[in-house]
Amino acid sequence: MQTDSYDTHARRPSIDVAVVMRREPVTGPMSRWQSARWVLVDVIPEGEPFLADLSDVGQAMLPPEEVVPVDAGGLPEARHWIFRHRRVTLFRDDAEGYFLNLTSPTPCFWVFWRSDDEWLVDGEPGAMPQIVTLSYHDAGRWLDAQEKVDQVPAPPAVVGWLQAFVDRHHQVEPKRRKRPESFRPLTDRFGQPVRISTDKLSRGRGGT
Template sequence: MKQNDESLTVGVVVEKRKSNHPWIDHSWRAVAVIPGAPALEPRGAWKVLESGDDYTRYHAGSLPVALYRKETEAYRVNLTQEPPRVFIVMRKVSEEGEAEQEVYPILATASPYEAQDYLDSGEEIVEGVAMPDALIAFVSQFVGEHHVDEPFYKRKRKRYDPNDVGFGKRGPAFDDDGGGTRH
């Protein structure tokens, strides 16, 4: 990581829930993060945390929540939300591979702007989960240490010149005799 950038590892909890939809058997969504959760061994092996009649929750792996000095404005926006969120980005496994699970988490971020970028692509599943208190304290401390307000500069417009006709050229000059001849 770059200087003054920090990260905290979180475990990602993913839920597989049965669906009542006629064309979909079940749905996947991120439901929580666990600060400081260890990596799973072997890598990619999910651990069942809880199971019910129509759902199963898994520890789907651990990811770093990386914080960058240049993105403190995004973190500040997130901290003002009720509640602040950690955004989990998940990708579907390609049809060709024989994977045990259909999705896998690829990113955990505290930046709503970064999450929006993934939502715009439409390729990934993006879920916001409540940020645990330990992570709120971590992000708040980072923002407090590194945020610098950017001063607002109002741009000044150039004065309009009615004789200036696009691309910096003057318009054609006409005689005042009413004949409409050009010079």
């Protein structure tokens, strides 16, 4: 998976994905305060990467659709929804964030979602994915803002596409050479500079 060109003015490397969320009953003591919870299940690429105009971001998003999974994961009472056409866009000035994702133990998608009062499930607000990203920096900012953020591993084809982008646009800042200890200025116990003379004594210790 790769894009062949990169238009720096109006178009950005992008890929459309579908987000799968699960609503499952809460059991145990927590059920006294919360009857159900939402869990991110998967992020599925819907096709090959392409160059997208930033002006059409979000226009292709479809409303949630309830689906029946092949494997309910041992939760027969859980219900699943798929959110199609969520767009993931890469930006050159966030190459460091993608690099940090790639160098993590498991490169992943992050999904920022919120409860939507206008979309009710069993009389309660449903989970609505807001943004899907591959940027470690994006996820960090959302978490710092106390937003709901979940993650799932990215498939190998997406990791390869992201790696190609990082290889092209990420520049590792060179490490500054550490000054050798011998070059550090000498000071006395009061922090004052110490002057060392290399002049040889013209006379012996006894003097003549």
